[in-house]
Amino acid sequence: MDLVKDQWNSILEIITGIDLWLTIGNAILRILLIVILASLVIRIGLKVLSRIFQQRDHGPFRISLRRENTLKKLVQNTLSYVVYFTAFIMILDTLTIPIGALLAGAGVAGLAIGFGTQNLVRDIITGFFIIFEDQFSVGDYVRTSGVEGVVEEIGLRTTKVMSWTGELHIIPNGNVTQVTNFSIHNSIAVVDVNIPYETNIQQVEAIISDLMHEMPSKYPELKDIPEMLGVQMLESSHVVLRIIAEVNPMEHWAMARILRKEVKGRLDEHGIDIPLPRLVMYSRDSMENDKHEG
Numbered sequence: 001m002d003l004v005k006d007q008w009n010s011i012l013e014i015i016t017g018i019d020l021w022l023t024i025g026n027a028i029l030r031i032l033l034i035v036i037l038a039s040l041v042i043r044i045g046l047k048v049l050s051r052i053f054q055q056r057d058h059g060p061f062r063i064s065l066r067r068e069n070t071l072k073k074l075v076q077n078t079l080s081y082v083v084y085f086t087a088f089i090m091i092l093d094t095l096t097i098p099i100g101a102l103l104a105g106a107g108v109a110g111l112a113i114g115f116g117t118q119n120l121v122r123d124i125i126t127g128f129f130i131i132f133e134d135q136f137s138v139g140d141y142v143r144t145s146g147v148e149g150v151v152e153e154i155g156l157r158t159t160k161v162m163s164w165t166g167e168l169h170i171i172p173n174g175n176v177t178q179v180t181n182f183s184i185h186n187s188i189a190v191v192d193v194n195i196p197y198e199t200n201i202q203q204v205e206a207i208i209s210d211l212m213h214e215m216p217s218k219y220p221e222l223k224d225i226p227e228m229l230g231v232q233m234l235e236s237s238h239v240v241l242r243i244i245a246e247v248n249p250m251e252h253w254a255m256a257r258i259l260r261k262e263v264k265g266r267l268d269e270h271g272i273d274i275p276l277p278r279l280v281m282y283s284r285d286s287m288e289n290d291k292h293e294g
Contacts, residue, residue, distance in 0.1 A: 030094045038087035045079045126173040127156040140183040141250045145175045187252035189245040191259045194238040196275040211266045221247045238275035
């Protein structure tokens with residue numbers, strides 16, 4: 001009984017002793033200082049990186065805005081990972097946890113699970129090739145792995161693509177085996193205009209051609225005067241005329257809508273209607289009369 005009492009008194013002396021609380025307070029203070037210092041380093045580092053990228057036009061090496069956004073995001077993420085990892089190691093050292101033994105154990109564990117992380121390694125290697133080969137960049141409109149949309153972020157392991165309806169797709173880089181990039185070259189807007197057979201085709205082509213010459217002054221998105229290609233198809237009730245226009249990347253859908261509106265308005269001014277479906281009905285009496293007359 002006395003032994004238990006003595007042990008309890010010893011524990012109370014340790015708990016209530018000022019040395020213990022000084023040690024705990026010192027550790028907490030050091031951890032807070034490490035966290036604050038890490039946050040400051042990241043904040044200052046991000047500002048420095050932003051200033052470096054902003055001064056790209058004044059240096060001898062210039063990169064495109066697409067590639068700049070991609071590299072900027074990658075470098076920022078790398079800086080954050082390195083600073084957080086360093087802060088974590090410093091916190092472990094503050095808590096007197098043997099870092100050497102911990103890293104050695106992590107190395108053995110890493111070797112044991114290495115065979116199960118082949119996909120992770122493949123994702124990281126593919127991410128490097130995507131970035132340094134400039135296959136696509138942040139802000140590009142791409143189609144890959146059955147997904148189509150705007151690239152929001154490119155990391156070493158995953159790529160984030162936002163579809164036009166708002167869904168965010170997170171794709172492992174290892175699954176990016178084939179990419180269609182719509183944002184590298186100019187796009188072509190294609191517009192088909194239906195004209196009735198009884199309308200003078202040459203007159204309509206002349207009217208639309210005059211309109212196309214006016215378009216570049218109204219819409220700077222156009223890279224050149226839209227071209228009237230002429231008759232594209234002969235349908236059962238109308239003739240199809242085709243117009244093409246070269247525009248900035250990924251602006252062909254908007255420009256196609258503008259062209260349709262402008263063409264419709266100009267044709268209305270000249271009294272040219274868009275063809276409507278026709279239904280011809282014959283009565284039995286009229287058919288019999290036609291036979292007798294024949």
